[in-house]
Amino acid sequence: MKLSFSTIYNYRYKIFHHTRWATMDRYHHHHRPKQRIVVLMGATGTGKSRLSIDIASRFPSEIINADKIQLYSGLDITTNKIPMPDRRGVPHHLLGEFDPDDGEILPADYRSIASDRISQIITRRRLPVIAGGSNSFIHALLSEHYDPEKDCIGRNSFGSGVLRYNCCFIWVHVARHVLEEYLSRRVDDMLDSGMFEELAGFFSSSVTVGSEPTGLLKAIGVPEFERYFQRYGGSAHSEGDLGRTEAYEEAVEAIKENTYQLAERQIQKIQWLRSTGWDLKVMDATNAFRAVLESDDVRYREAWEKDVMSPSMKVVKQFLDGAVC
Structure with missing residues (x-):
């Protein structure tokens, strides 16, 4: 389903035509329990999409795309959208839903649209999994005190780690040279x-x-x-x-x-977010990707399960069971 320009405009109206938006936002979230979500972060090409599907195969989940380019329809190969067969029937949101001719989606737009999707998914008693490499969009979605007029990830020395959601963060990392x-x-x-x-x-x-x-x-x-x-x-x-x-x-x-260079910038932004207090659990996928480069599928699957999938499942289970993620 593609979202029309009028839909995007309505979301922007919600954001920019309410005075004291940030104050209202804080009030709303302080007066109800924080919703639980899983957030998968990492540089481009590190396996976030695969891990999101792995998690959904274990825990009833729906995935919300957090790649700002993959929001738009078209250029599926160029933008590396996960192919339909690889989704294994798991519902994906905000993946190719917007007509690129209808204007650019801004971080504040994403904050509002993705928030609505999170609420819908939770209403269905499923786990929202945010997955993507656009950290400015993730920051806009999650930050309690987000100001669309001022916030600039990585440059705001007053960055706050206060979050709107109860988040389980997983950072899929691969050594730079690999x-x-x-x-x-x-x-x-x-x-x-x-x-x-x-x-x-x-x-x-x-x-x-x-x-x-x-x-x-x-x-x-x-x-x-x-x-x-x-x-x-x-x-x-x-x-x-x-x-x-x-x-x-x-x-x-x-x-x-x-x-x-994009991957380098993404890593720098993730490190900055971590410095503000985001509790990111690091999964080192380096050995798995070494195996990919050596065309060793067996060793890749073994390394992925040992170093990434299994520990991620443990972290998510602890989170859902109420333990500290």
Whole structure:
């Protein structure tokens, strides 16, 4: 189901047309028990989506996407949306629901929309699992004292760890050198899966990224390939055309570099959130991803279960049983 511009506008009306919004928000949440949610954090490519499905296979759950680019419909390969078969029937929310032509979703919009989804999921007596790498959106959703006019994650020296929800945080972490190699290979896999053709179709609709892209135009792969498609159109590069091949390879290298820089920024933001008091339980998936790079599926599954899935299940069970997460 796609959400229309009018729906987004209504959420913004709720946020910006109530004076003393923050005061009302604090009053609302201080006068009822805090809702329990699980929040999966981590840099891009670290396995958050897989872990969310693992958790949902053990605990009746519904997953709310917290990747700001995956909110929009389109470019499913380029934006790394989890394929339908991999979702194993688990309900996913805010994943490809917004038409990118209807305007950009802001952190304050996400705070309101995702909050409504959390309440709906809990009404169904299921566990909301927030999963995604857009930490500014997660911060906006969870912070008790969020101010859409002032808050800027990582720059606000007065950051508060006070939360609107009873949160069980899990941080899926992969050592930087392993993650960098894995992300490079993932870009190659995405291109093999049709990313170039998907982008060619996208640019054939007269898309212009512009100096300040918004929404889906910010997706890594779109600005990097813009010059290529403007010059060469949608045809693939060929070995006989040196200029086209160089332009293609330049775009691919830019995608890899920008993907890793994104991961670095995400890690820095997570560390900042941790410094404000967010109690993040770290699951080290490095050994599992080393096995992926070595094409050892058996060792990958063993390492993932031992280092990530099993300890995460234990943490979530303790949380739901009322122990400190």
